Amino acid sequence: MITRCLRIAAMTDEEVPLAIAEGLSKWYGRQLGCRDVSFCLYEGEVIAVVGESGSGKSTLLRLLCAELAPSAGKVHFRTRDGVTRDLALLGEAERRFLVRTDWGFVHQDATLGLRMAVSAGANVGDRLMASGWRHYGRIRGTAADWLERVEIDRARIDESPQTYSGGMRQRLQIARSLVSQPRLVLMDEPTGGLDVSVQARLLDLIRGLVADLRLSVVIVTHDLAVARLLSHRIMVMKDGQVIESGLTDQVLDDPREPYTQLLVSSILPP
Amino acid sequence: MTVALELREVAKTFIMHLQDGIQLPCIAGVSFTVHAGQCTVLTGPSGTGKSTILKMVFGSYRCDRGQIVVQHGGQRTDVARASPRQILGLRRDTIGYVSQFLRAVPRVPALDVVAEPLVAKGVGREEARELAGHLLGRLNIAPRLWALPPATFSGGEQQRVNIARSFLPDLPILLLDEPTASLDAANAADVIELLAERKRRGTTIVAIVHDPDVRDHIADTVIDVTRFAAAA
Numbered sequence: 271m272i273t274r275c276l277r278i279a280a281m282t283d284e285e286v287p288l289a290i291a292e293g294l295s296k297w298y299g300r301q302l303g304c305r306d307v308s309f310c311l312y313e314g315e316v317i318a319v320v321g322e323s324g325s326g327k328s329t330l331l332r333l334l335c336a337e338l339a340p341s342a343g344k345v346h347f348r349t350r351d352g353v354t355r356d357l358a359l360l361g362e363a364e365r366r367f368l369v370r371t372d373w374g375f376v377h378q379d380a381t382l383g384l385r386m387a388v389s390a391g392a393n394v395g396d397r398l399m400a401s402g403w404r405h406y407g408r409i410r411g412t413a414a415d416w417l418e419r420v421e422i423d424r425a426r427i428d429e430s431p432q433t434y435s436g437g438m439r440q441r442l443q444i445a446r447s448l449v450s451q452p453r454l455v456l457m458d459e460p461t462g463g464l465d466v467s468v469q470a471r472l473l474d475l476i477r478g479l480v481a482d483l484r485l486s487v488v489i490v491t492h493d494l495a496v497a498r499l500l501s502h503r504i505m506v507m508k509d510g511q512v513i514e515s516g517l518t519d520q521v522l523d524d525p526r527e528p529y530t531q532l533l534v535s536s537i538l539p540p
Numbered sequence: 541m542t543v544a545l546e547l548r549e550v551a552k553t554f555i556m557h558l559q560d561g562i563q564l565p566c567i568a569g570v571s572f573t574v575h576a577g578q579c580t581v582l583t584g585p586s587g588t589g590k591s592t593i594l595k596m597v598f599g600s601y602r603c604d605r606g607q608i609v610v611q612h613g614g615q616r617t618d619v620a621r622a623s624p625r626q627i628l629g630l631r632r633d634t635i636g637y638v639s640q641f642l643r644a645v646p647r648v649p650a651l652d653v654v655a656e657p658l659v660a661k662g663v664g665r666e667e668a669r670e671l672a673g674h675l676l677g678r679l680n681i682a683p684r685l686w687a688l689p690p691a692t693f694s695g696g697e698q699q700r701v702n703i704a705r706s707f708l709p710d711l712p713i714l715l716l717d718e719p720t721a722s723l724d725a726a727n728a729a730d731v732i733e734l735l736a737e738r739k740r741r742g743t744t745i746v747a748i749v750h751d752p753d754v755r756d757h758i759a760d761t762v763i764d765v766t767r768f769a770a771a772a
Contacts, residue, residue: 312625470646477645481659499645503624517624519600526602528557535558 293343303329318501374447380439437468550606565770584765
């Protein structure tokens, strides 16, 4: 898989993928998390992973950022120096550096992605400091700019996210992860549990940022409308395996597998 | 004349797994060629597979058999075998598609809906917006509507936003699925004029058009899709 992706890139003079998953499997004891998942993710590309709860979507996400070690298979990531590296061979310090700078995470539960005890500004500033920023005024200014960018009033920079609504916390989490200009962003049900109007605003925001910043994103969602709106490609997971993948509109408009047809036909029209 | 698009022995069968896996053969043996700068109109009753053919050329339906060869920046791409990335590249640089209905994104103003494909091609947002406004104006969408999301627009207005969005990037191949169906006579005439203009500039068009007047106005070739009916 990796050799194929790299070979195609060399042959066609195309860019090398940003991330490559190669035969990823994860067993929790005898319980299967996911099995034999392979794909290439290119810069500026959004892949949606869809499927029911327990289908292995979140396991896959945690494997991609080496938060979990795979039982089999590899993840390769092209670091900023242009070298494609096997995540399993990175030292813990190198991995932590990637987590704090080059990778962004948006969790469904904002309290997992935020530090609830410190101010909104500090939440956004964290990753700038991890990237080596030291000047307090610049950090604060950039944090305020980012709050504005995610439609949060700059005046609320010193408040704790405890005082924020669910939608605001989610936007703050996005500001916090994107401020360091990560190249890979992993999102786990970012709009789950929000009111639809709040959801629409958030989706619109994510859509704009992904396009403007040319982010590469893997987004886990069980909402096919979210996948349609945000992604270029879809992978459908069932029982830990990718059963169908392809161009987003192709998979949703012309689903081939029985399970995908069931998912698509189960959407209620508003 | 250069060939812009060629279909060879294209076939499509839908398999409905939720209905006991019944197979619905849709079309078979679809072969035709469209030359650059020409307009081909597909005709035939509803359900004969006209839209299916357009969707296969655009890559939103998969192609079971055959080849769909598109001329793409001096290269030939077989959409039936192309990777998702290649198809996305074709959509950015080569093929535009006007669907029957606009799939409106919540909260995005009409002006940005139209400008978006240009921005994706690397044009600056402000310049893209200006060009989008110009085209919307030509299609009689009043400037006071530009800042509103098109979800609340009338059917005819939505369709013109849809047309503007697909026409703005000036792509060499356009696929049109009943572009004038929900428009009144005056607006339909504007769209036809826009089409004629594009044709003079060399744009290749494949269209589904029911209105005989519109068809006669734009078609260089008419293909009756019933001859591609698949045996059930």
